[in-house]
Amino acid sequence: MHDPRYGRQKVVYHINGDGGADGILYRDALRNMQNHIDAVGVEALELRVVLHGAGVGLLALALHDPGLQNDVKRLQAQGISFLVCAKTLEGQGIEATTDLFEVRPRNIVSSGVAELVHLQQLGYTYIKP
Numbered sequence: 001m002h003d004p005r006y007g008r009q010k011v012v013y014h015i016n017g018d019g020g021a022d023g024i025l026y027r028d029a030l031r032n033m034q035n036h037i038d039a040v041g042v043e044a045l046e047l048r049v050v051l052h053g054a055g056v057g058l059l060a061l062a063l064h065d066p067g068l069q070n071d072v073k074r075l076q077a078q079g080i081s082f083l084v085c086a087k088t089l090e091g092q093g094i095e096a097t098t099d100l101f102e103v104r105p106r107n108i109v110s111s112g113v114a115e116l117v118h119l120q121q122l123g124y125t126y127i128k129p
Helices: 019-042 053-062 066-077 088-091 112-121
Strands: 009-015 045-051 081-087 124-125
Touching: 009 019, 009 053, 009 112, 019 045, 019 066, 019 112, 045 053, 045 112, 053 066, 053 081, 053 088, 066 081, 081 088, 081 112, 112 124
Parallel strands: 009 045, 009 124, 045 081
Antiparallel strands: none
């Protein structure tokens, strides 16, 4: 149920940590995002997810985990953008389009940290699940 008191929101979720056993922390973060959408309403929410460092492990794990795949696809279908740090990819030797789930060139930003600052300058509220 959408709560009208929340109004329109612009939010960036920051994921840069390890997902824990079986990706439980990643799953929790994705659940938080869906709960956020459910409360505010997809039409009133601009939500971006910035992944860098160990956080790209979410999309690496999703490559072989149907449950995570479904969660990521469901969020993407609601307009959520997953943005991946190019510096992390380079530093860890990761090929985005083959080693990560559902990452295209348009999803890659030059720096995850710089992207977080950029989005905050545009009025996005920072969330660290």
